[in-house]
Amino acid sequence: MPVWRVLIVEDDSQMREFFAASVARCERLALAASVGSVAEARAWLDDPANAVDVLLTDLGLPDGSGLDVIRHARRLHPECEPLVISMFGDEDNVLASIEAGALGYIHKDSTPDDIAHTILEMKDGASPISPMIARRVLSKYLSLQSNQALAQEQRAQEAIEKVANEAQAAANxxxxxxxxxxxxxxxxxxxxxxxxxxxxxxxxxxxxxxxxxxxxxxxxxxxxxxxxxxxxxxxxxxxx
Structure with a gap:
């Protein structure tokens, strides 16, 4: 059974230690590194001697965004699977993370007691996401779908009116x-x-x-x- 190497990027030292301890307790995971900034993460990822299977990252880092770390990791280590754990629960950050390459998104308020279990679920094919965030994303999606439907209906009505006006003009x-x-x-x-x-x-x-x-x-x-x-x-x- 493979052992997955985990890179943790978290600026809060207590949270970083909490995640590292959870990873260390799991036989199927190995702590590759634990850093607290974008610069440290990029430097570690740039080192050809390092390899990573899972990126566990916050978004709000002191010198930038975890999105940059996700993109950098995916570019240099295509096999790496990013998992976001952040205080940001808005739709824009969630969707931006997914677009950058994240396969899961956990809000810090609902962080599981054992993050290792969540990581293993992701490696087994799941896309872990906090229920609160899933609900917000779904609401956003439904709102967009509704707006698109209204726009399509309006365009159809305008097309009908145009044809009717042209027909009336032809008759006149x-x-x-x-x-x-x-x-x-x-x-x-x-x-x-x-x-x-x-x-x-x-x-x-x-x-x-x-x-x-x-x-x-x-x-x-x-x-x-x-x-x-x-x-x-x-x-x-x-x-x-």
Whole structure:
């Protein structure tokens, strides 16, 4: 049966001694080293004479983050399995630890009496995690899933509305004759009946007839209403 070599990285001397004693009592574990800072951990890991199977690390270290130690260990010792024991129980630190390569996360408030047992569980294929932290991560995941579902529903609704608007615009495109559309554009730009008649080379009476037809088709009674309704129906671009 293999004996797993454990590197402990913990700045609290009492906790470090507690973990070291637990490892020392277990026949299947061997204490490779016990250090209290990122710098010490990196120096130990950099030494080619050293080998490690399990990294037991805190996150809040005096000269940096245990995340750096995890990444460094995984890069130099790919077979090493990191286990975090930290006071940080928020989702961001948990997820960051997992992304860095941690296979387990134990909150210090729920540290087991025998950390060696937790280490052996991890080496046997488990991913130990404190119930409190597991609940928080699950809540975060469910919240993200809910937000994603709402976003997808909103995008679907927007797509449906876009298709409906395009279909309505297509249907409205044949509502006015070409001459009526031209008169409508000129009305929207503020031209008078006389100016429209000159631009279209028709009589003022003809312009009035086109406008009367416009009002009837758009169900309005004034120029401003005609411009507003036509813009709403997609027959006319908004004029600033």
């Amino acid at each position: 495109s044949g509502l006015l004759s070409r001459r009526e559309q031209a008169v409508l554009e000129l009305i929207a730009r503020g031209f008078s009946y006389l100016e429209i008649a000159r631009l279209q080379s028709v009589s003022v009476h003809t312009v009035q007839t086109h406008i009367k037809n416009l009002y009837s088709k758009l169900a309005v009674h004034s120029k401003s209403e005609a411009v507003f309704e036509a813009t709403k129906l997609g027959l006319l671009r908004a004029h600033g």
